[in-house]
Amino acid sequence: MVEPANTVGIAVNPTPLLKDELDIVIPTIRNLDFLEMWRPFLQPYHLIIVQDGDPSKKIHVPEGYDYELYNRNDINRILGPKASCISFKDSACRCFGYMVSKKKYIFTIDDDCFVAKDPSGKAVNALEQHIKNLLCPSSPFFFNTLYDPYREGADFVRGYPFSLREGVSTAVSHGLWLNIPDYDAPTQLVKPKERNTRYVDAVMTIPKGTLFPMCGMNLAFDRDLIGPAMYFGLMGDGQPIGRYDDMWAGWCIKVICDHLGLGVKTGLPYIYHSKASNPFVNLKKEYKGIFWQEEIIPFFQNAKLSKEAVTVQQCYIELSKMVKEKLSSLDPYFDKLADAMVTWIEAWDELNPPTAAAANGKA
């Protein structure tokens, strides 16, 4: 039986790593009381709260947190017609927070994710571990069997090519979950009582050429390296699919990271996922995705980006053209999604114009 950690009495770190370079993005339709238990680890950071659902509902944010909050009215006001690419009534709305942030790093977490305990009983500072993962190189080109070679007390094992030991920049850090695992609805239905009690003390780079099911509930990334590709798609209200927001983004970012020579890591940190969403509601959201993905995965496995695609935006636009060309025959939804991918990039570039220096550099 796993339980969340008790963080009462843990002092708030006054000078945490990347304090002014990282935003925490939380999608919510509920309340944010869970931030009380995260206070020692998260209070020094700026929050971007994306309020989904009824914009007239008042979301209470615990005292002492510095935050900005956006509801649907704000999204519509800021993006105008381009707001059509931001999902409504689905956690996919969180990607609006990635777009409006001005920081280099993002940590996104769900409002039902509590602080986990490691096997020694110590409270896990998930954000601190994500930051370590992002600030350390990745090793996507050759698998290190002793897991993260950059970790204290580990290294590259015999036979690991020295020419590859410098590693590459890490774009994404994918954390895991104790208690309620991120299972799809059919698995949830078959195993309603299954809880994840296994704390695996490892961080691994996902090898180049391998896709993975990215879960958005405990995720961090480098916005400068991969932000424009972190679009969580068209889900929820008015859409034929849900709960494939993070999956879609994960497949897109992995193809682009592989193309640009960037790393994606998975493993530590764990959070404690406190509640299971309704498997019957989830089945309705997922069911088209469960058979579509048998076509979608080979599409991403075979996606080849051109050597002219050297920025994330260029890669993403190329990907959107492939989606329109190769997946629209699966369902007209993908035609709409391909257009929304372009709208997302246009909106991203509108809110995040390249700095003059960067623009000159590019010229």
Ligand SMILES: O=c1ccn([C@@H]2O[C@H](COP(=O)(O)OP(=O)(O)O[C@H]3O[C@@H](CO)[C@H](O)[C@H]3O)[C@@H](O)[C@H]2O)c(=O)[nH]1
């Ligand atoms: O319409 C909605 C529903 C929920 N939210 C907020 O999004 C997160 C996740 O919600 P919840 O914990 O209820 O759902 P899970 O099934 O556990 O979420 C996992 O599945 C993925 C579905 O896409 C998701 O990325 C995972 O985290 C909470 O913060 C809700 O408040 C919402 O904004 N709108």
Ligand SMILES: [Mn+2]
């Ligand atoms: Mn949840």
